[in-house]
Structures are given as structure tokens and as C-alpha cells.
Amino acid sequence: EPEVTQTPSHQVTQMGQEVILRCVPISNHLYFYWYRQILGQKVEFLVSFYNNEISEKSEIFDDQFSVERPDGSNFTLKIRSTKLEDSAMYFCASRSTNEKLFFGSGTQLSVL
């Protein structure tokens, strides 16, 4: 069964460093998303991406964040100058033209 894959599963970084989280969405999907979940809190929308551009972003997704689809398969989230409060589980998700959203297994980001 097709699935969304994310790498790495865990990422540890020092405060102020840049990280890139990687995702390979399901191959025929057209809409891509990043969500995050701080430990013990709800799943929060960060950004949606369609047709090679951002379609919507939340207040959380400030200038520190960027997304890119550098080729036909990868979808990346870059976090510049990481802060302690960026520590969270980051989920990539994708969907086709129907409305069902499928999530990857997540990247646990720890900022020290």
C-alpha cells in the first residue's frame, strides 16, 4: 500500500542551527502538507502546498520556515535558526483530488 515516507525519524540539533526535514508523498498525490505536534498537544497545521507553491500557511509558519519541492518526489521543510520551542514531531501529509489526508510517520525534532 502506498505511504508517505519521512526522513529522518529523529533529528537532534543545536539551537540556532538549520534543519531540513524530508518527505516523499504518495506518488499520485497533488496536495502536500506539514503539521507539527508538540509533546502532549494537538496536531497543528503549518503549511499546504499545491502546484509548486504555498496555498495556505498558519501563523506558526513564519520567515523561519520554508518549504520546497525540489524534484518530482521530495517535499522538504527547512527550519532556519532553530529555537528550543521548535522541538516537536513534524508530520508530512499528502492527498490526491479526494479529501482523504494521509500522514507520514513523522520526524521527531529535538533542539538542544
Added chain:
Amino acid sequence: QKEVEQNSGPLSVPEGAIASLNCTYSDRGSQSFFWYRQYSGKSPELIMFIYSNGDKEDGRFTAQLNKASQYVSLLIRDSQPSDSATYLCAVNPQKLVFGTGTRLLVSP
């Protein structure tokens, strides 16, 4: 007002009982409603979706939607210990907005 509200629980039910999970939403324009299950440390997994008022059944799961009351629920029949997880209600596929989730505990 929160966009999607759920009781955080935990909701405790004995094995074999019916678990009833509830959710309210604030945006009257919402058209699509989803229930996800999330095990601790894992990603959300889609278990049910509903678009029209009324009930939708899939195996042991029934989703119920009442747009006039802005209310959506999930019933789990014959609850099993493996159903113990956090159940997330979500609305609007363009930008899926999640509730905080209800933790369900099914005791053997």
C-alpha cells in the same frame, strides 16, 4: 472560540462496550469531517470520514454528523483493548484543523 473542540478524556470503557466520542466545530461552512486515531508516539491514521448529515457505518465504527448542531461523533462498537488510543476529530480538507483529541481507554 476553538475551531474544533473535543473532551480530552480519558474515556474509559470495558471491553465489548460501545465507546462514544464527540466533537463540535465552529465553522458552519465546513463540509468534510474526519476521525483519526493516534497511538502514542505515532502519526494520525484515518479511520472514518463523513460529508453528509446522518450516520455512516464502517465495520465497528459509525460516524454521525449533524451540521445544524455543528456536531460530529464517532461510535466504536464492541470496543477492544487495541482501540485504546487518542481519537482526533478534524474538519475541512483544504486545511485540516484538528481537535485536541479524546483519549480512549478500553479495559479487558
